[in-house]
Structure formats: structure tokens, C-alpha cells
Amino acid sequence: MSMTDPIADLLTRIRNAAKERHEKLEIPASRLKANIVRVLKEEGYIKNFRLMREDGKPVIKVYLKYSDGGESVIQGIRRVSRPGLRRYAGYQEIPKPLGGAGIAIVSTSKGVLTGQKARLAKLGGEILCEVW
Numbered sequence: 001m002s003m004t005d006p007i008a009d010l011l012t013r014i015r016n017a018a019k020e021r022h023e024k025l026e027i028p029a030s031r032l033k034a035n036i037v038r039v040l041k042e043e044g045y046i047k048n049f050r051l052m053r054e055d056g057k058p059v060i061k062v063y064l065k066y067s068d069g070g071e072s073v074i075q076g077i078r079r080v081s082r083p084g085l086r087r088y089a090g091y092q093e094i095p096k097p098l099g100g101a102g103i104a105i106v107s108t109s110k111g112v113l114t115g116q117k118a119r120l121a122k123l124g125g126e127i128l129c130e131v132w
Contacts, residue, residue: 006030008079010037011129014046018064018072029058035112036128037062039105043114045074045131080104080127090124102132 010033017025027033029051037049037060047063065073080095081087089095094115095104104115108125118125 005079005083006033007036007128008082011077011079014062014064014074015077017062018074021066021070021072022064024061024063026054026059026061029060032107032112034060035107036105039103039112039114040074040131043103043131045103075132076102077129077131079129081129087127088124089127091119091122094119094124095127095130097130098132102130105129105131 006028010027013025013027034049034051037046040046040062041049045065047065049063050061052059052061067073089106094106096102096115097104105128106113106115106118106123106125107128108118108121108123110121110123112128113121113123113125115127
């Protein structure tokens with residue numbers, strides 16, 4: 001799976017690590033994955049991330065975030081667009097997960113943004129995933 005859809009692989013690794021209450025996880029780095037993780041940090045879904053090299057290969061270290069009660073801040077994370085079925089939306093059609101309580105992460109001509117920022121900038125794009 002990871003080869004055909006590295007983004008789905010990233011989301012699955014985050015989902016599994018959060019379920020297992022891991023403090024951090026490592027994933028093979030790419031610019032797109034780094035941008036998705038950056039949005040997750042900006043929106044408060046993860047504590048932090050670091051771009052590093054392990055054995056000469058670029059990796060992203062993701063530090064997960066939990067509530068005081070030990071619940072993962074990320075309750076759900078879902079791939080929307082897929083290599084076999086790309087999902088694009090004009091800025092008016094960008095989804096609002098959980099009625100706006102969650103975020104969509106959108107790849108636009110101006111970079112990877114939250115659905116809300118893309119709507120404000122009147123930018124459509126590829127709906128990469130939803131997080132809540």
C-alpha cells in the first residue's frame with residue numbers, strides 16, 4: 001500500500017500510533033507529507049514534527065498530542081483523494097468535516113492549506129484528507 005499511496009500510508013501510521021498512545025512516530029519523508037504534517041501542527045492536531053535524516057534517508061518525526069485524559073487529539077483521519085480516484089473541489093465545495101469541527105487538507109496552487117484557508121483565498125484543489 002505504501003508504495004501506491006504514500007499519503008494513505010502516512011495517515012494509517014498516524015492513526016495506528018495514536019490508537020496505541022505512542023508519543024512519536026517516524027515516516028519516510030516527502031515534501032507533500034511534510035506539508036500535511038505542517039498543517040496538522042498549525043491546526044493543533046499534533047505537538048510537533050521534525051525533518052531528519054536516518055541512515056541518509058529523509059524521515060519526518062511526528063510527535064503526537066493527547067488531551068489531559070490521555071485521548072488522542074486526532075479522533076479520526078481519512079484519506080479523500082486517492083491515486084485511483086482523485087477528488088478535486090472548487091473552493092465552494094470544499095468539505096467541512098464534522099460540520100466544521102474538523103478540517104479538510106487541500107493541495108492548492110498556493111500550497112497545502114486547510115479547507116478554511118483555501119475557501120478564504122478562493123482556491124480550489126485536491127482534497128487530500130479530512131481530520132477531526
